[in-house]
Amino acid sequence: MSPTAMATIAYALLLVVLLVARRRLGTFVSVTAFTVATLAYMQAGIDPPIPWSAMRIFLAVFLAAMLVYITSSRQMADEFWAPIRRTIVDNRRLPILVVILLVIPGVVAVKAYRSGLPSSVPPPKNRTVHPAPPSTITFTAPGATESSTIDVIAGNNPLRALPADQLAAKIVHGRKVFYENCFYCHGDTLAADGHFVDAVKPPIPATFRDPAVLPMLTESFFFWRIAKGGPGLPEEATPFDSTMPQWEKFLTEDDIWSSLLFLYDYAGYVPRANEPAHGAAGAPPAHGAK
Amino acid sequence: MRVRNPALAVAVALGAALVLLAAPRPALADAQRGQAAYDKYCSQCHGADGKADGPAAPFMLPRPRIFKGNSAYKFRSTASGELPTDADLLRTITLGIPGTSMPSFASLTKEERADLVDVVKAFSEDFEDPTYVQAAVTLPELVDPKPPPITAELLAKGKEIYQANKCWQCHGQEGRGDGTSWNELKDKWGDTIILPANLADPARFRNGSGIADIFRTFTTGLDNTPMPAYADSIAVPDRWALAAYVRSFGPEEGREPDEVVVARRVEALPAGSDDEAWNDAPRARFEMFPNIVEPPRLYWASVESCWVQAAYTDTELALRIQWDDRSQSKGSDVATTYPDRDGAIHHGTDHPDQFAVQFPVREKDIEKRPYFLFGDGRRPVSLWWWRADTNALQEMNGKGSGSLTEQPGASQSLQGEVTFADGRYTMILRRARTTPDAKNDVQFPAAGSAFVPMAFHAWDGYRGELGLRHSMTNWRWIYLEPEVDGGALLMRSAGAGFATLLVLLAVVIWQRRKPEPAPAPAAAMEDAAAGA
Numbered sequence: 084m085s086p087t088a089m090a091t092i093a094y095a096l097l098l099v100v101l102l103v104a105r106r107r108l109g110t111f112v113s114v115t116a117f118t119v120a121t122l123a124y125m126q127a128g129i130d131p132p133i134p135w136s137a138m139r140i141f142l143a144v145f146l147a148a149m150l151v152y153i154t155s156s157r158q159m160a161d162e163f164w165a166p167i168r169r170t171i172v173d174n175r176r177l178p179i180l181v182v183i184l185l186v187i188p189g190v191v192a193v194k195a196y197r198s199g200l201p202s203s204v205p206p207p208k209n210r211t212v213h214p215a216p217p218s219t220i221t222f223t224a225p226g227a228t229e230s231s232t233i234d235v236i237a238g239n240n241p242l243r244a245l246p247a248d249q250l251a252a253k254i255v256h257g258r259k260v261f262y263e264n265c266f267y268c269h270g271d272t273l274a275a276d277g278h279f280v281d282a283v284k285p286p287i288p289a290t291f292r293d294p295a296v297l298p299m300l301t302e303s304f305f306f307w308r309i310a311k312g313g314p315g316l317p318e319e320a321t322p323f324d325s326t327m328p329q330w331e332k333f334l335t336e337d338d339i340w341s342s343l344l345f346l347y348d349y350a351g352y353v354p355r356a357n358e359p360a361h362g363a364a365g366a367p368p369a370h371g372a373k
Numbered sequence: 374m375r376v377r378n379p380a381l382a383v384a385v386a387l388g389a390a391l392v393l394l395a396a397p398r399p400a401l402a403d404a405q406r407g408q409a410a411y412d413k414y415c416s417q418c419h420g421a422d423g424k425a426d427g428p429a430a431p432f433m434l435p436r437p438r439i440f441k442g443n444s445a446y447k448f449r450s451t452a453s454g455e456l457p458t459d460a461d462l463l464r465t466i467t468l469g470i471p472g473t474s475m476p477s478f479a480s481l482t483k484e485e486r487a488d489l490v491d492v493v494k495a496f497s498e499d500f501e502d503p504t505y506v507q508a509a510v511t512l513p514e515l516v517d518p519k520p521p522p523i524t525a526e527l528l529a530k531g532k533e534i535y536q537a538n539k540c541w542q543c544h545g546q547e548g549r550g551d552g553t554s555w556n557e558l559k560d561k562w563g564d565t566i567i568l569p570a571n572l573a574d575p576a577r578f579r580n581g582s583g584i585a586d587i588f589r590t591f592t593t594g595l596d597n598t599p600m601p602a603y604a605d606s607i608a609v610p611d612r613w614a615l616a617a618y619v620r621s622f623g624p625e626e627g628r629e630p631d632e633v634v635v636a637r638r639v640e641a642l643p644a645g646s647d648d649e650a651w652n653d654a655p656r657a658r659f660e661m662f663p664n665i666v667e668p669p670r671l672y673w674a675s676v677e678s679c680w681v682q683a684a685y686t687d688t689e690l691a692l693r694i695q696w697d698d699r700s701q702s703k704g705s706d707v708a709t710t711y712p713d714r715d716g717a718i719h720h721g722t723d724h725p726d727q728f729a730v731q732f733p734v735r736e737k738d739i740e741k742r743p744y745f746l747f748g749d750g751r752r753p754v755s756l757w758w759w760r761a762d763t764n765a766l767q768e769m770n771g772k773g774s775g776s777l778t779e780q781p782g783a784s785q786s787l788q789g790e791v792t793f794a795d796g797r798y799t800m801i802l803r804r805a806r807t808t809p810d811a812k813n814d815v816q817f818p819a820a821g822s823a824f825v826p827m828a829f830h831a832w833d834g835y836r837g838e839l840g841l842r843h844s845m846t847n848w849r850w851i852y853l854e855p856e857v858d859g860g861a862l863l864m865r866s867a868g869a870g871f872a873t874l875l876v877l878l879a880v881v882i883w884q885r886r887k888p889e890p891a892p893a894p895a896a897a898m899e900d901a902a903a904g905a
Binding site: 189191258270322333 | 741742845847873
């Protein structure tokens with residue numbers, strides 16, 4: 084069983100216990116236990132970990148919700164406050180109070196010290212992974228004198244219209260293209276773990292095994308990304324850091340469409356269908372040489 | 374047709390289904406499954422017929438293993454010359470071969486991988502020969518091997534054995550694969566040049582980088598290659614000592630590639646490349662990849678990583694960069710042109726070794742950087758470039774790979790030197806942190822203000838690297854760490870803690886003076902109910 088599953092089950096069991104025993108435990112203990120358990124689960128119980136930016140939003144909403152819950156009635160607020168006040172005023176609890184009075188300022192002092200040390204954590208390289216594409220691109224194959232226009236928004240992979248046997252041959256060709264050109268970074272099994280990946284990243288290459296990549300995007304989008312590569316990206320997608328070559332320098336249109344057939348075939352996904360453009364419903368895909 | 378007795382029909386259908394399910398699967402199913410997996414995962418390199426002629430094969434070094442008619446394998450637990458065990462083949466498929474294009478196939482199920490073992494074995498009749506099969510047993514010392522604890526004595530013993538067995542003849546005195554005969558090694562068929570392993574780079578040890586893996590490599594040797602087996606000539610404890618010594622050439626276990634080199638402030642820059650002051654500077658390791666981005670492309674890099682250190686004073690910055698290269702090449706041939714998609718191994722060419730460090734020129738280009746490969750038209754890069762033929766350090770500018778220019782003499786202010794020893798280059802670079810030519814030179818104005826992007830380019834001239842055929846990194850960072858006044862920081866943090874304590878104490882005093890609140894009516898009722 085995965086650690087995430089085990090943590091989820093442990094968290095769910097704790098929720099049941101808290102729900103059943105919340106009267107006996109009292110508001111303070113049950114609310115505190117719920118808060119600590121939830122934060123621990125969100126922070127350490129889920130793999131891959133939730134990014135800190137998302138955690139911060141969750142934390143704010145969660146604490147606000149707890150506050151609303153505690154102050155939802157006068158009785159609840161009193162119940163919550165009573166143990167805290169008892170710790171402050173009851174002399175039998177003086178040792179606990181002293182520990183709290185030492186620990187909290189201690190934590191503040193250590194945090195202040197740490198934040199004053201220089202940090203060699205590099206600035207994050209924020210980037211838009213799948214930026215909005217241009218509506219059309221001009222494609223010039225290596226050594227070609229004529230260019231063709233590819234409709235990135237409404238275009239389709241022209242090879243998909245081929246009869247089955249020719250389609251199969253194109254997949255074989257696309258496989259050849261992939262293993263001659265792409266697998267160094269995108270990986271032998273399309274898992275973005277090719278043998279140059281440590282030197283290339285960040286950013287990591289696209290992983291075609293990820294269900295958020297191939298099925299979520301159209302083939303014409305990928306055609307744009309392959310043909311124009313890193314340098315063809317808009318600024319928000321950090322074109323300067325991408326080691327994706329401009330494949331129109333090396334590959335023909337047929338090579339690129341074939342490689343896409345191979346990727347979808349290997350990973351077992353179907354491309355996202357194009358959404359009809361405004362006012363162009365029913366119009367044939369605007370693709371082809373001009 | 375009307376079914377008279379539905380219950381009976383269901384029972385018959387269930388019975389038929391059970392019979393179908395319980396029937397033994399045809400014997401061919403495993404082999405067919407294995408063949409399908411081979412076609413999907415292996416044939417692109419190893420070839421549909423196991424002849425290592427898949428489409429990717431010409432663009433990888435080492436070349437893929439030939440399966441057809443071959444039964445000699447490098448990575449075994451069996452004696453030299455014997456077949457590998459199924460577990461050996463499974464280990465290679467599962468873990469892959471580090472430093473090569475053979476990936477880990479751990480993502481396949483164990484059954485799929487076991488099927489692939491059978492497919493691989495089916496390529497050679499030797500795996501059906503009972504004599505060979507019976508001899509393919511794991512050597513006793515390789516059954517559950519237990520590495521001894523690593524001590525100074527063990528390492529000293531290992532060094533003794535390294536010398537006595539002349540490991541340095543191929544692997545070099547410092548283990549960098551630059552021994553006296555490094556350039557004469559051929560594989561079994563005599564047509565492929567074999568490079569002795571760089572022992573300083575365990576992450577690329579083909580047979581694994583753990584001490585037990587290295588022990589296995591000595592014990593069995595690597596068949597087909599000049600690496601012999603020492604099972605008969607070196608005693609087991611001595612082999613462990615040698616394994617520990619070999620591992621000690623490289624960085625610590627589990628060291629990940631870095632992204633940042635941290636420069637610390639020093640009173641005076643280290644005097645030379647072997648100044649002991651460098652021992653205090655953090656070392657960053659950057660992985661490098663061959664230019665597979667712009668034509669003419671290169672598919673395997675000779676320089677696969679570099680180590681970088683940095684230090685700064687109030688006015689100057691120094692870098693120490695080290696990279697491994699088996700052959701010092703001062704070659705004068707700078708005119709050869711290579712085609713794109715060149716899969717030939719150009720070993721023994723006469724091009725100069727080179728190395729270049731790259732920065733964005735302008736401070737505003739730190740966030741939106743120039744193109745990592747020599748910059749672009751809008752965002753120029755500054756390059757600190759050394760070449761072996763002239764042994765010159767030059768400041769250059771790049772606006773893309775097709776637009777590299779040398780700076781005029783007046784703007785050249787880069788100092789430093791490059792030395793070569795035991796298969797390793799050490800380059801020292803020194804420059805003022807700020808220069809008058811701010812239009813063309815990168816500036817390092819204030820420590821701690823920013824991370825400055827930095828990239829590297831390397832050429833091994835002897836291995837046919839020239840022009841764009843070279844290895845490089847993507848953008849990495851240099852960080853001029855500000856000096857921290859430890860005392861002041863301590864005082865400030867203690868002050869923050871003390872202020873917190875005062876606030877907490879105020880709350881305590883206020884609460885203690887406040888009279889006990891009357892219980893809320895609801896709570897009082899509950900208390901009463903509980904009392905009753």
